[in-house]
Amino acid sequence: MRVCLAAMPWQAVDTPxxxxxxxxxxxxxxxxxxxxxxxxGALRWAEYLLAETGAAxxxxxxxxxxxxxxxxxxxxxxxxxxxxxxxxxxxxEWPADVPQGVVDPAVLERMRTLAAGFVAEATAxxxxxxxxxxxxxxxxxxxxxxxxxxxxxxxxxxxxxxxxGGANCDGPMGHAIHRNHRFVDFVxxxxxxxxxxxxxxxxxxxxxxxxxxxLCWWDGExxxxxxxxxxxxxxxxxxxxxxxxxxxxxxxxxxxxEYLSPYLFIEGSRGCWWGERHHCTFCGLNGPRMGxxxxxxxxxxxxxxxxxxxxxxxDVMTADNIMDMxxxxxxxxxxxxxxxxxxxxxxxxxNVSPQQIxxxxxxxxxxxxxxxESLNSRxxxxxxxxxxxxxxxxxxxxxxxxxxxxLWNYLYGFPDESEHDYWPVIEQMPALVHLQPPAGAxxxxxxxxxxxxxxxxxxxAHRRPAKFYGRVYDVPExxxxxxxxxxxxxxxxIAGGVEKALVEAIADWRAxxxxxxxxxxxxxxxxxxxxxxxxxxxxxDHVLTGWRRxxxxxxxxxRTEESLRRFLAEQEITVDAADLHDWLSSLRRHGxxxxxxxxxxxxxxxxxxxxxxxxx
Amino acid sequence: xxxxxxxxALDRPRTHTLDHLVDLDTxxxxxxxxxxxxxxxxxxxxxxxxxxxxxxxxxxxxxxxxLPPPLSVAGHQAPSPHPWLAAHRxxxxxxxxxxxxxLVQDVRQPSTAARFELDEPALIDAFTHCLRPRQLxxxxxxxxxxxxxxxxxxxxxxxxxxxxxLPTRMRxxxxxxxxx
Numbered sequence: 001m002r003v004c005l006a007a008m009p010w011q012a013v014d015t016p017x018x019x020x021x022x023x024x025x026x027x028x029x030x031x032x033x034x035x036x037x038x039x040x041g042a043l044r045w046a047e048y049l050l051a052e053t054g055a056a057x058x059x060x061x062x063x064x065x066x067x068x069x070x071x072x073x074x075x076x077x078x079x080x081x082x083x084x085x086x087x088x089x090x091x092x093e094w095p096a097d098v099p100q101g102v103v104d105p106a107v108l109e110r111m112r113t114l115a116a117g118f119v120a121e122a123t124a125x126x127x128x129x130x131x132x133x134x135x136x137x138x139x140x141x142x143x144x145x146x147x148x149x150x151x152x153x154x155x156x157x158x159x160x161x162x163x164x165g166g167a168n169c170d171g172p173m174g175h176a177i178h179r180n181h182r183f184v185d186f187v188x189x190x191x192x193x194x195x196x197x198x199x200x201x202x203x204x205x206x207x208x209x210x211x212x213x214x215l216c217w218w219d220g221e222x223x224x225x226x227x228x229x230x231x232x233x234x235x236x237x238x239x240x241x242x243x244x245x246x247x248x249x250x251x252x253x254x255x256x257x258e259y260l261s262p263y264l265f266i267e268g269s270r271g272c273w274w275g276e277r278h279h280c281t282f283c284g285l286n287g288p289r290m291g292x293x294x295x296x297x298x299x300x301x302x303x304x305x306x307x308x309x310x311x312x313x314x315d316v317m318t319a320d321n322i323m324d325m326x327x328x329x330x331x332x333x334x335x336x337x338x339x340x341x342x343x344x345x346x347x348x349x350x351n352v353s354p355q356q357i358x359x360x361x362x363x364x365x366x367x368x369x370x371x372x373e374s375l376n377s378r379x380x381x382x383x384x385x386x387x388x389x390x391x392x393x394x395x396x397x398x399x400x401x402x403x404x405x406x407l408w409n410y411l412y413g414f415p416d417e418s419e420h421d422y423w424p425v426i427e428q429m430p431a432l433v434h435l436q437p438p439a440g441a442x443x444x445x446x447x448x449x450x451x452x453x454x455x456x457x458x459x460x461a462h463r464r465p466a467k468f469y470g471r472v473y474d475v476p477e478x479x480x481x482x483x484x485x486x487x488x489x490x491x492x493x494i495a496g497g498v499e500k501a502l503v504e505a506i507a508d509w510r511a512x513x514x515x516x517x518x519x520x521x522x523x524x525x526x527x528x529x530x531x532x533x534x535x536x537x538x539x540x541d542h543v544l545t546g547w548r549r550x551x552x553x554x555x556x557x558x559r560t561e562e563s564l565r566r567f568l569a570e571q572e573i574t575v576d577a578a579d580l581h582d583w584l585s586s587l588r589r590h591g592x593x594x595x596x597x598x599x600x601x602x603x604x605x606x607x608x609x610x611x612x613x614x615x616x
Numbered sequence: 617x618x619x620x621x622x623x624x625a626l627d628r629p630r631t632h633t634l635d636h637l638v639d640l641d642t643x644x645x646x647x648x649x650x651x652x653x654x655x656x657x658x659x660x661x662x663x664x665x666x667x668x669x670x671x672x673x674x675x676x677x678x679x680x681x682x683l684p685p686p687l688s689v690a691g692h693q694a695p696s697p698h699p700w701l702a703a704h705r706x707x708x709x710x711x712x713x714x715x716x717x718x719l720v721q722d723v724r725q726p727s728t729a730a731r732f733e734l735d736e737p738a739l740i741d742a743f744t745h746c747l748r749p750r751q752l753x754x755x756x757x758x759x760x761x762x763x764x765x766x767x768x769x770x771x772x773x774x775x776x777x778x779x780x781x782l783p784t785r786m787r788x789x790x791x792x793x794x795x796x
């Protein structure tokens with residue numbers, strides 16, 4: 001049996017598909033006699049755009065659509081005409097609701113005119129591999145491009161079996177894709193490491209598939225969806241190291257290589273150990289499988305080492321939704337010992353100590369998505385994040401000390417929040433300009449599988465599939481209810497003046513950040529100087545001596561006035577209560593602390609990373 | 617509009633301030649080479665250097681654009697920034713150690729931007745050996761040949777008989793530096 005696994009646009013063009021890499025190895029080890037090949041559809045589309053436009057449409061344009069187009073389905077829109085052999089019909093339906101400046105409409109329309117030609121080329125290249133089965137993995141905007149090629153394959157070779165899988169096929173979405181597209185023979189819903197090999201064996205043997213968990217299949221003209229086994233997950237032992245040989249071989253000789261710096265995409269874990277206990281109310285990332293599973297540190301390190309040595313790539317993106325806490329003890333120190341200059345990106349929980357941030361940095365982790373989301377404890381509680389504003393401020397401050405990039409967005413629009421949760425933060429944002437700013441202020445969206453989706457009573461009772469689904473799928477409206485991952489709903493939480501002020505304050509933060517620092521320096525006789533070079537503040541050195549130095553350092557972890565007084569008393573430092581109160585007021589006035597209610601957090605860093613201007 | 621280099625003058629801890637004018641004089645190659653190696657290490661450690669330079673016209677300054685730029689260059693007329701300061705960006709020419717290879721990225725001159733993957737033991741040896749300025753006459757034949765190959769690729773600076781590796785080591789990335 002010959003199996004071709006395809007990762008179509010809009011998979012990131014500068015990294016191999018993790019799903020294809022893993023499943024190729026699973027097929028090789030679990031299906032006797034199977035030969036697997038792959039079709040790097042994202043790479044081929046980028047090459048096609050480059051060649052057909054005389055390098056006017058580059059991989060940078062591709063990545064802009066891949067990154068910015070998700071919430072608007074722009075990548076699907078590019079291929080929707082090719083899916084139905086009607087490139088012009090929807091041409092006039094350029095979505096008026098897509099904000100200007102997201103992606104140049106002229107570039108998108110040019111891509112759209114090229115989509116049919118690319119689908120023909122992709123189909124020919126895949127069929128030249130003489131596959132018995134073609135599998136498509138689909139996340140976000142990969143479904144329509146995959147459907148377009150799948151349809152063309154079945155037209156030319158009806159005997160080839162077409163299988164869909166991936167995050168877009170989870171739960172009801174997979175059944176909706178199946179029953180609305182007769183040319184899709186099977187849809188694997190949920191993780192594919194066990195189900196896909198089973199399916200391939202059944203296809204080869206001509207045996208029934210009615211008992212394959214979660215699978216969608218055709219019983220005559222009837223689409224059948226086998227029941228999914230609730231919460232069934234694949235154990236890490238059955239998740240092999242991805243096989244990236246073919247992708248790197250293709251990339252090495254590709255004309256787009258000179259435009260890109262390829263990186264490795266690997267995973268240490270699936271699920272979320274925090275979400276198992278406290279599911280963040282807006283998050284749908286883990287689908288119905290929250291159960292946390294992690295590869296042991298030994299194995300993660302061995303796989304990383306193999307891939308780094310084999311492909312000579314030091315940039316590493318991890319797919320983990322939350323880093324295993326055991327990695328702090330068992331993985332990071334060993335990565336640091338390698339002496340390699342890795343650049344790794346992880347997602348992690350924000351409750352980390354300064355020592356753990358130092359460990360991340362020493363191991364070659366250069367960017368972390370800590371899930372900061374907000375600087376207000378009440379809003380953080382509404383979203384079930386399990387952190388406070390003080391925790392998040394500490395992470396921002398201590399990450400600067402270790403030159404760690406912090407990736408975050410300021411989320412708003414939660415039910416039950418009020419403007420009183422925002423004004424005190426907005427007023428203090430000018431004091432934060434030396435810390436890494438959020439990418440922007442973002443109103444939360446409604447995602448399938450999130451608590452806000454599953455429980456309408458939490459505040460988003462009225463919902464409908466995001467507008468773009470109606471543009472890119474030619475299916476009845478009711479079908480979109482099952483097919484969609486993104487939903488629109490009535491706005492919750494703040495609006496109007498406070499929303500505008502939040503957006504503007506964050507824009508100012510971003511503008512001033514490259515030119516702002518506030519850091520502490522040791523001086524003689526245990527003095528501590530806070531050097532203030534923030535935009536919008538007087539250039540000033542605040543010299544702290546005596547108890548004030550101890551007190552400022554004690555505010556690193558966030559304390560109330562009473563807690564600080566007790567701490568000083570334990571150090572046998574006597575401070576008049578009124579003096580302490582006045583001093584804290586003075587710190588607040590000079591923007592040297594962040595205050596929430598009666599809690600204060602020190603803002604001065606000990607080091608300042610080199611700043612990369614984001615408009616560079 | 618803000619000049620694009622202004623953020624490079626941001627006050628930061630771990631700043632070295634040099635009071636004297638530094639003369640990058642090709643007629644004093646040992647001294648100039650040692651200073652350039654020192655400057656390279658400061659950049660590798662993400663430290664600030666506040667300094668003023670005299671640059672010998674015989675020295676190609678574009679080779680040094682990735683190193684902490686002097687605030688002023690003798691003979692250059694304000695108000696426009698001198699080319700070194702105007703051209704400098706973080707991470708313009710750097711190397712990264714991997715298992716059995718060194719990756720080098722060089723965008724000092726956009727028109728000749730290049731990536732190198734050093735995996736020949738002789739090149740790796742010469743690259744690391746010349747992180748400390750070395751005299752060609754002190755290098756054995758293979759090492760000398762490899763060092764001159766690095767000079768030809770602009771990855772090492774030759775001043776007289778002295779050779780110094782130029783790329784900075786990238787361990788402390790500027791922020792933001794996401795992988796994706």
